[in-house]
Amino acid sequence: MGSFSNDAIITEADIADDVPSSSRQLSSWLRRTRQNKIRKVVREVYLRDDIIPEPFEGADQVLVLDTNIVLHQIDLIAEDECVNHVVVPYTVLQEVRHRNMGIYARLRALCRVETGDVKQDKETEAELNEEPAPPSNARRGVGDRERAKEMASARNARRFYVFPNEFFRETYVERAPQESQNDRNDRAIRRVAHWYRRHIVGPEVLLLTDDRACKAKAVSDGLVAFRAAEFVERMRAKFPEAGEKLALREDEEVDMQEAGGAATQSKSPASTPRGTKRKDAFVKSSDGSVYPAHLKASEVERGLKERRLFQGVLRMHMNTCMHGTVTCSGTEEVEVSGRLALNRAIDGDVVVVEKVDSVDVLERADKRLRLEVGDPDFGVSGKAPSAADEIKEMQTQASSVERPKARVVGILKRNWREYCGTLRPLQAERQQEHGPGTYNKSDRIFVPADARLPNIMIQTRHSANLENKRIVVVLDGWDRFSHHPSGHWTKILGDVGDRSVESMVILHEHGVITREFSEAVYRCLPSADWQPGPEDLKGREDLRGICVCSVDPPGCKDIDDAVSCEPLPNGNYRVGVHIADVTHFVHPGTAIDNEAAERCTTVYLVERRTDMLPGLLTTDICSLRGQVERLTFSVLWEMTPEAEIVDTKFCKAIIKSRAALSYAEAQARIDDPKDNSEITRILRTLLKLTRQIRGRRVDNGALELASQEVRFELDSETQDPTDVAEYQQRETNKLIEELMLLANQAVASKILSSFPMFGVLRRHPPPKDEQLKVLQKLLAKNGIHDFKFGSNKELSDSLQKAVKPEDPFFNTLIRIMTTRCMNQAVYFCTGEVQPALYGHYGLAMERYTHFTSPIRRYADVLAHRLLAASLGLIPLPEQLQSKATISEQCDKINVKHRMSQFASRASADLHTFMFFNKKGQQNAEAVVTRIRRSGMQVNVPRYGIEGVVAMPEEDWDVREEEQCILSKKEADVRIDIFAHIKVNIESDNSDFRNRTHIRFDRVIQDSEREQYAAVEAARKQVQEEMFPDLLEREAN
């Protein structure tokens, strides 16, 4: 800043002098390319004279925004009522567009509402699929439409106008020889303000800028310029609530420091703790800083080159904001523990670390800091950290003894998002000051729902309204003078403890896209009363005549698969699997496809579903309901009565399902000897065939695990051990599952043979041996010595044999533990992975993909397109023509899929918490599954939950190597792995994170053990109570 010469500044206010005479200007600048080359870019600009200022009638002031205001205070601009009559110079729009697309979209949306040609704007808006347009589709409720209208009109009340200053002769600014692009842009913005001041009659023109140099220049030229905070104060008289969304800027914080202790002391009593703390910090460190400064960019660059420093993404360990791991250069991992070492970096940031040999000094300083911050008003993740936290901390320390330690010396990229959480309640006496109706500013501590984040300091005048609410907070910055990062809240989700609000938090925290489908997406849909017409039938096999039925969980609305079976004259059977033909409606590159590609999967929480595709498709047009003609993509096999596959055929078809059955209904039909209808006969034949397929796979050695794998998955999700009664009921599940597996496998082979480079398959890498070895050791201790895991067959057999007659739950437990050793199955692009790695370990298949649920998984949509292309029905879409794009999409699906699983699990945890919250403390029997340095992992079969039990070191001698815990007080008390103990289970919401705590009660004798059957019955009842409206879904 300030490199520009003085005489130019003098002319700045005087517009007539330096107006370019020619209408065509060439602006040129230098740009650094990705290959680090310098390139000169020359662009022509045609200057015009026909631009008229927006008059802003009735306004008493007009605001001209600077780029830094938009970038840092977008929440203020977008939502605060006090920002009105705004001129956004085109320069700002362009600068914002280069810096941050998200903010650009918001700014543009603000400006767009004001423009005259609403119709065209809406169209472009929808076309670009950005801001969801006001809904007008008949599928959505009238209420929604009203609300959207209201919102639009509310936004309309405030007026934003983009001023095309770059194309206007009188406001065009040429870059001076020594001037930086930034300075030039600042000058252009000031020029706009000057020009407006000259040409507008009535309102006062204010320039809003957070740049000190820019402001000084503007003021010296006679402009009225304000910083965001100053402006908000100025508007306070009219808008008492203004400034709620104001982001605290770092330089402001420094300013406050500069202002000295006097300013902090003269503040309202509410903010004194912050002030005094600051003063403490003054005393401790010479320049008043809490954290060490980050290195300069040049130093970082040099350090990285010299390999003194290392760069990587910081990942916090579970449930702590104090310990994290940085993976440097792909493989090497270093440990960063403690606030000082972390030095203001938070989860997800790209950081630069320096290795440290001795952590003692850091740790001591850290302890001091922790004590200092231990003040309840500061609330580091708890003045009395919960036992589970401690354990997790200990665990992470224990497990990472060998890892080198490091500390953060620089942050390359902040990876901040919006965070959900709650304000920490005030103490009683302070609550008085913040009663309803007062708009005093106060500093509050925000506790994020994600425990990996530090608490955030926010300033608000709405204290009372935000109390006990789930809110969303945006981080603004973290300077080295404050203990906590500062932020501001953006929206209120609802009350703490409300189930739908908590579910929203879960979705938000897992990055699930919950926005309404946009107008453009709805426009891609066929009409609600769609019927297959002659157009749709082209190239389709007509299977309406054959008997098709679907079997799904009860109450299932999105039926994406149906089955059929007909005898052939030669004695064979034609078995068909019919999958909803989603790609007939979702074409590549359309808005609906882009949206689905973004969402990747339908997310199931316990009580709600977030769809990948709009409901019209999922529950109606693509749902293979009974007695309705529907389009399908079918796999047809010719099978001998011995279930040998003679021929496989893929085709698009049209079917008319005879019945949509539930598993129980299907089972009842099969079991009813009197029922001899066509559907029942088909089901019986299919059952016979699938049993044979399954049986043959057992003989081949692979199958047993295949079926187990599915049970594993079920186990990990619902912890459903199988028993005889359930098995009977499961027979139809297995029938469907087997057919789906067969279809997926057939499609995978077909895709791979047609597109060896561009296929989308699913692979499941074999588990890591080390973890299984640990399990093997544990089992050996318990008298099971022949646990082998060389191949999936061996593992499956070993699991079958791993039973303890006296403990029926034992086998289930072992299976759960084995599941935990398994790797994640992932989607991949066949061109990017070696063929040897294509296999699916769990299902024991060489090739596998997902084809059978295109309604709720995007990978299946891709598989449908690939299969259609391999049959020559459609050309291979562009999205599937390059390995890079396929891989990118696969990675996205994998991430989203994992996040959706986490979200489901979090939802189950939430319901567990709510269950215990209602019930109060419960006493139950638990089984120890693992022993760690300061606690043990237990499984509580009665409630189907797992958790960590803290074993304080004063009372217990925990021996991790021997996997046992000895009491220090009573000589004969000893807890081994797989021991049964009594625990107390209790809900804990002291930190607003909805946790369920498990505490050790006592060791129990074998005779005291609960009966397996009783536990099972109790568990079922509990599950029903815990998840009263659980949405059922298939797990194939």
Place this chain on the structure above:
Amino acid sequence: MSTKTQISLLFQPHGFREGFRADGRRVHEPRGIQCCVGGGRGEADGYAVFELGSTKAVAYVYGPMEARQRSATFHDRALLTCVLSTAALSGPARGFGRRGDRQSQERSMWMQQAFESAILLEQYPRSQIRLYVQILQAEGSSMAAAINAALWTEAADARDALLQCLLTVGRAVPCLLH
């Protein structure tokens, strides 16, 4: 700026009810056109420079003259050869579109076909006309600039004047893409 980026820039909803393009023009406004025609420069018989905004093309014509390769001549008309090349540093993609690559060849062929129908080749049997066009600066619509430059060289009699322009119709607004 390629045509594709121009179109996308054009329809970026900047929220201007005026509807400016990225360079400040409105939808119906063409770029500045400059043309410089010479009678012959060095050995060439015709010469023209055509500028369309900052896109710049230069065309040289040699002929009609005696064919160098007798075997390649026609007894009833002249042989027309067109070569379109792009200067190495003319656009953002370096070394792209130089003589001999596929795109240049295709464009050369295209131009040749266009001019074969326009020039009265029958007036010059057993002779050869060579047309060289080079794009010096490629900032969009380079093909239009090339053909227009070639048109202005005026070395041979033609039955039609060739002009090229790019048009698109987006959202019912016809738009000149020069």
